[in-house]
Amino acid sequence: MIRLVALLSCFGLICSSEPFNYKVNNGRVIGGSDATPNTWKWQVSLQLSYGDGTFNHICGGSIVDSSYIMTAAHCILSSDASQYRVVVGEYSLFEYEGSELFSSVEAIFVHPDWSGNVAHGNDIALMKLAKPIYDNGHVEIANLPYPNQMLPHGFTCYITGWGLMDYIGSVPDKLQEAPLGVVEHAVCSQPEWWGSLAQKTMVCAGGDGVTSGCQGDSGGPLNCLTDGVWRVHGVVSYGPAYQCNLPFKPTVFTRVSSFLDWMYSVMDQAN
Structure with a gap:
């Protein structure tokens, strides 16, 4: 979910039953188009279980290390790491395509200055995976910017x-x-x-x-x-x-x- 401000925040999950033991939040980038498969290999689907045996896509994320993903602090809806599942190598949330790797989460690290209010910033968290991600041809560790690097207007x-x-x-x-x-x-x-x-x-x-x-x-x-x-x-x-x-x-x-x-x-x- 994206934290919505100006009439603040919506956390409702609108889910529909899907095969392969997980569900998907209604969604799409507004004004976007289908990405080319196997392009954004560091993209993560962060999923949460509510104890019924299924998982709901709640947020995105990025692979920043073989054992860590980066996401937003406001995506951490529960401090119980066992409720989360990370899916990498994902493309279609409705199909199992053989490119996916699934991992449970071992630990959650929310930025210490996160206040719960996106207007205050520090909306970032790391999740340590229970098992390292391996290169199956569909996943890749993201490259990160230089310290304090800023992009020009219009980039x-x-x-x-x-x-x-x-x-x-x-x-x-x-x-x-x-x-x-x-x-x-x-x-x-x-x-x-x-x-x-x-x-x-x-x-x-x-x-x-x-x-x-x-x-x-x-x-x-x-x-x-x-x-x-x-x-x-x-x-x-x-x-x-x-x-x-x-x-x-x-x-x-x-x-x-x-x-x-x-x-x-x-x-x-x-x-």
């Missing part, structure tokens, strides 16, 4: 995920992708944009009223081709409530380059 990145395609909610099966132009902080922090809700530890992208992330995309990556390499520069954090693709209200991401020291510290200590 085109791609959001990927299984979030809502509209505020009514339609259900695609395939991973979606959509281009979003970066909105620099000096613009995004203006009153007609996100104002004081936009911080320098965030990345704004989109805001054209057509293309955006939405509920179900939270925790997923903002993929940007920098220095000839695809890097995950952002973690989907929040957007406007009820209608995700509002003009001057771009999708807001946690800026990964601002949190690298914390991430590496957690992974080093936990290992």
